Amino acid sequence: MFKKTYxxxxxxxxxxxxxxxxxxxxxxxxxxxxxxxxxxQSYEQRITQLEQRLAQAEADSRVPVQAQPAAQAASExxxxxxxxxxxxxxxxxxxxxxxxxATGFAMSAHPGHSQGFNLGESELSIAANIDPDYRGVATLxxxxxxGVSVENAFVQTSANGLxxxxxxxxxxxxYLNEQHAxxxxxxxxxxxxxxxxxxxxxxxxxxxxxxxxxxxxxxxxAELGRGxxxxxxxxxxxxxxxxxxxxxxxxxxxxxxxxxxxxxxxxTRRVDAISTAIADLPGTLGGVSxxxxxxxxxxxxxxxxxxxxxxxxxxxxxxxxxxxFRRRExxxxxxDTAVASITDSYSVTQSGWYLQGVYQFMPHWRxxxxxxxxxxxxxxxxxxxxxxxxSNYGFQPTRTSLMLDYSPSEFSRLRxxxxxxxxxxxxxxxxxxxxxxxxxxxxxxxxx
Amino acid sequence: xxxxxxxxxxxxxxASHAALNVFACEPEWAALTRLLAGDKASLYTATSALQDxxxxxxxxxxxxxxxxxxxxxxxxxxxxxxxxxxxxxxSGNAAIRPGSNGYFEAARYVQMLEIxxxxxxxxxxxxxxxxxxxxxxARNFLPVADALSQRLILLDxxxxxxxxxxxxTFNQQWRDAIAKWEKQAAPLxxxxxxxxxxxxxxxxxxxGLKQVAELEARPGMEPSAAHxxxxxxxxxxxxxxxxxAYQDERPSAWIAERARINVVVxxxxxxxxxxxxxxxxxxxxxxxxxxxxxx
Numbered sequence: 001m002f003k004k005t006y007x008x009x010x011x012x013x014x015x016x017x018x019x020x021x022x023x024x025x026x027x028x029x030x031x032x033x034x035x036x037x038x039x040x041q042s043y044e045q046r047i048t049q050l051e052q053r054l055a056q057a058e059a060d061s062r063v064p065v066q067a068q069p070a071a072q073a074a075s076e077x078x079x080x081x082x083x084x085x086x087x088x089x090x091x092x093x094x095x096x097x098x099x100x101x102a103t104g105f106a107m108s109a110h111p112g113h114s115q116g117f118n119l120g121e122s123e124l125s126i127a128a129n130i131d132p133d134y135r136g137v138a139t140l141x142x143x144x145x146x147g148v149s150v151e152n153a154f155v156q157t158s159a160n161g162l163x164x165x166x167x168x169x170x171x172x173x174x175y176l177n178e179q180h181a182x183x184x185x186x187x188x189x190x191x192x193x194x195x196x197x198x199x200x201x202x203x204x205x206x207x208x209x210x211x212x213x214x215x216x217x218x219x220x221x222a223e224l225g226r227g228x229x230x231x232x233x234x235x236x237x238x239x240x241x242x243x244x245x246x247x248x249x250x251x252x253x254x255x256x257x258x259x260x261x262x263x264x265x266x267x268t269r270r271v272d273a274i275s276t277a278i279a280d281l282p283g284t285l286g287g288v289s290x291x292x293x294x295x296x297x298x299x300x301x302x303x304x305x306x307x308x309x310x311x312x313x314x315x316x317x318x319x320x321x322x323x324x325f326r327r328r329e330x331x332x333x334x335x336d337t338a339v340a341s342i343t344d345s346y347s348v349t350q351s352g353w354y355l356q357g358v359y360q361f362m363p364h365w366r367x368x369x370x371x372x373x374x375x376x377x378x379x380x381x382x383x384x385x386x387x388x389x390x391s392n393y394g395f396q397p398t399r400t401s402l403m404l405d406y407s408p409s410e411f412s413r414l415r416x417x418x419x420x421x422x423x424x425x426x427x428x429x430x431x432x433x434x435x436x437x438x439x440x441x442x443x444x445x446x447x448x
Numbered sequence: 449x450x451x452x453x454x455x456x457x458x459x460x461x462x463a464s465h466a467a468l469n470v471f472a473c474e475p476e477w478a479a480l481t482r483l484l485a486g487d488k489a490s491l492y493t494a495t496s497a498l499q500d501x502x503x504x505x506x507x508x509x510x511x512x513x514x515x516x517x518x519x520x521x522x523x524x525x526x527x528x529x530x531x532x533x534x535x536x537x538x539s540g541n542a543a544i545r546p547g548s549n550g551y552f553e554a555a556r557y558v559q560m561l562e563i564x565x566x567x568x569x570x571x572x573x574x575x576x577x578x579x580x581x582x583x584x585x586a587r588n589f590l591p592v593a594d595a596l597s598q599r600l601i602l603l604d605x606x607x608x609x610x611x612x613x614x615x616x617t618f619n620q621q622w623r624d625a626i627a628k629w630e631k632q633a634a635p636l637x638x639x640x641x642x643x644x645x646x647x648x649x650x651x652x653x654x655x656g657l658k659q660v661a662e663l664e665a666r667p668g669m670e671p672s673a674a675h676x677x678x679x680x681x682x683x684x685x686x687x688x689x690x691x692x693a694y695q696d697e698r699p700s701a702w703i704a705e706r707a708r709i710n711v712v713v714x715x716x717x718x719x720x721x722x723x724x725x726x727x728x729x730x731x732x733x734x735x736x737x738x739x740x741x742x743x
Contacts, residue, residue: 132545132547135537156537158537158540158541158542159540159542160540160541160542161515161539161540161541162540163537163538163540209540210540211511211512211515211538211539211540212512212515213515213516214512215509215512215513216509216512217508217509217511217512218512248508249508250507250508250509250512251508251509251512252507252509255496255498255499258505258507258508258509259508260508306505306507310496310498310499310694311495311496311498311499312498312499312500312694313499313500313503313504313505314499314500314502314503314694314696315696363670363696364670408669409569409572409573409668409669410503410530410573410668411569440569443526443529443530445506445529445530445531445532445533445534446506446530446531446534447506447534447538448505448506448507448508448534
């Protein structure tokens, strides 16, 4: 009995002790539990956060922006200038001597065609931003006879729709004048460009253009130059040798049609403009050399219209363009500078126009048709030269050209062209050309 | 002095009230800007979904529109090289010159695919910065939206709150939509396809499509008959041939007829199909058309 009592007492003590012990440790346990709970919560929170970030990263699945060098997108070609080399060449098959000028335009420049194989318009072009404000462009033409000439070398800058260009550039008059030979739609320039602008009017000077802040494209421009390009006669003195004014307007008609139209004025003073091998009334063998000094004023109109189904010019498009120029020259003409040398007044109004259409009938393939016409006008010749100078030729030069070209890629073009040339009285010519134009280097952007 | 102060004030007051003039090169960026800027932006879209964005004429109308733009938003990565430089230069607008705040290129904010290891034109019209057709992966719009929203705030700080709110809404809705599209597109995973132009790497990467052939022997060059026959011989288990809405339909039609597979015309961008009227419908329609092409 005692033993039993003792045992139970011991048990009671033990139990009570353990109870007391548990009672004593309870707050600590609670604290630990809370801590674990907190830890668990915090981990869960962090895991969910990480999961969220992972999900977002997966959704974005993209490396941060800074990964790509900033210069790549911002400049034309990360500090190195954009270099474009155009290789071009033609083969010409002509029936008449290409040096004979269009009838009535013997006193104009007459860049003829070349016969046989020849290196045509090969040129090297370098362009880059100079600093945040200026951009520079230089185009060197490689002549087929050897040698290099500076075709373009200008600097341009712009702000608030005002665009300034200075150096050597192609004048902004007309539509075709600014276009380099490698983007012409035909092997040669229209007769009116060949006769009145020696193919293209290049100037040393300053050009300023202003684009109106309207939804319709309206641009006006002016140029002051040295008078370097034909009909100007290069000068070696102070002042301005030539002036140009032009205005362009253009817009879209829906998504499929777009157009641009323009007017231009050009003025220069010609001094001792020598022209050789000019036929005369007495019929001097081999012609005579004349010299002209006076004012030359030219006015022109141009338009271009383009159409492509859905506005997608990759597959097919039609482009129709035409230009008209009219030039009045008046001053003093010296007949036969070498022998007779008779000077008297001379004035004439000459004009010319062309109309052409180019049709890309399937990707890579284009065909084109162009009609040219010139009017040599009737000159009024002073009494002293009335018996010497031919004032009325009674002939209007015309030419019809047909071309087909194939462009395997954006950078290469092969072309065939046929022309029936009636630009020289009594010398009808059937011309045939094969041409290649290849560009390598920078991907040049093309203007309209 | 007072006059100058008055003019300055006038300038800033008009600047803060007038809508931002945004010139978007492609319709997808116009649609994104519409979502992020609402009526705070006046939008002009330079190209349509039926035009090849590589080959756009530098038309007078584009130059006139760029003249007054405060922000130009384009894909970049060389997609617009053939026309955009002329537009920017001829516009005479210093605000949108490359490098300025008004010049935004979306491709700079996404991970580019197909960055060429060698640059040679004998490989066709390759883009040095990688494949520029980033808009076919819906996930790419998230980082672009983020960057575009920051740019809008930079140019028009007065509406910061509005832009932030629009971005938050867009992010939420777009993430939900991506989840939905990925679920819908699950059956497309691993499906073999043929592409007409190398224009779908981002779409393939996103939805797990397996591109087994390209109809263009070299990017940007129209497929020749000889190359098409070669592709036809190589075709094994391709389910469909993909073509963007603006591309010539003949090459893919030719292959589809002979290989007895479906042509799937994808909208490619907003407006490419009648259904793709906004960014959300663009992907709704893209996935619906891909799923239909499996049948």
